[in-house]
Amino acid sequence: MPSTQSTARAEPASARGKRTRAALVSAARTIFERDGFLDARITDITSEAKVASGTFYTYFNDKEEIFAAVVESVEEDMLHMHIRERVANATPYALICAANAEYLKAYQRNARLMAVFEQVAQIDEHFRDLRAKRSDAFLRRNAKLIKELQDSGQADPSLDPLVAAEALSWMVSRMAYVVFVQGRRIPMKLLTETLNRLWLNALKLQDPGQ
Numbered sequence: 001m002p003s004t005q006s007t008a009r010a011e012p013a014s015a016r017g018k019r020t021r022a023a024l025v026s027a028a029r030t031i032f033e034r035d036g037f038l039d040a041r042i043t044d045i046t047s048e049a050k051v052a053s054g055t056f057y058t059y060f061n062d063k064e065e066i067f068a069a070v071v072e073s074v075e076e077d078m079l080h081m082h083i084r085e086r087v088a089n090a091t092p093y094a095l096i097c098a099a100n101a102e103y104l105k106a107y108q109r110n111a112r113l114m115a116v117f118e119q120v121a122q123i124d125e126h127f128r129d130l131r132a133k134r135s136d137a138f139l140r141r142n143a144k145l146i147k148e149l150q151d152s153g154q155a156d157p158s159l160d161p162l163v164a165a166e167a168l169s170w171m172v173s174r175m176a177y178v179v180f181v182q183g184r185r186i187p188m189k190l191l192t193e194t195l196n197r198l199w200l201n202a203l204k205l206q207d208p209g210q
Contacts, residue, residue, distance in 0.1 A: 021059045023049040033112040111180035156201040
């Protein structure tokens with residue numbers, strides 16, 4: 001599969017154009033989740049969006065570009081959960097538990113698309129790079145939290161923050177993939193509690209209630 005190198009189209013200025021583009025992105029998600037990337041056709045996307053076939057090219061250059069738009073549309077859900085704003089006064093212990101729980105819920109909501117994204121990333125360099133950038137943002141956020149906890153004397157100071165963040169974050173991400181994409185049967189409550197405990201034990205972070 002050739003990597004998409006074309007310049008992405010600018011966002012439409014008109015309200016109607018924005019609605020049409022959004023309809024195409026929503027339709028594309030449906031088709032990609034149903035058929036996978038390789039078997040998805042642009043004509044199926046436009047049919048699902050209820051627009052003329054030629055309308056697609058007003059907003060996107062090719063299938064790769066609209067797939068990137070679909071992935072971008074779920075990034076807010078997957079990576080920017082605004083946990084700090086929602087639990088502003090929570091302890092670091094509670095913050096980590098809440099972040100892991102919300103990530104698992106978000107992965108479950110988006111599991112079908114994540115399965116397609118993982119497949120495409122294995123065969124297309126552009127999407128492999130996109131996946132790496134998405135992961136790096138997640139890792140940097142977690143590394144920053146670990147460093148803050150170390151500086152305040154709450155987490156194991158012997159850990160390298162970035163390496164620890166990478167190991168712990170990939171543990172959560174991989175388990176999410178195994179459970180929600182591959183179908184490993186682990187109840188959500190057990191999965192969440194186990195991953196939280198492993199995170200907290202690794203950092204030597206104590207529950208303030210104990």
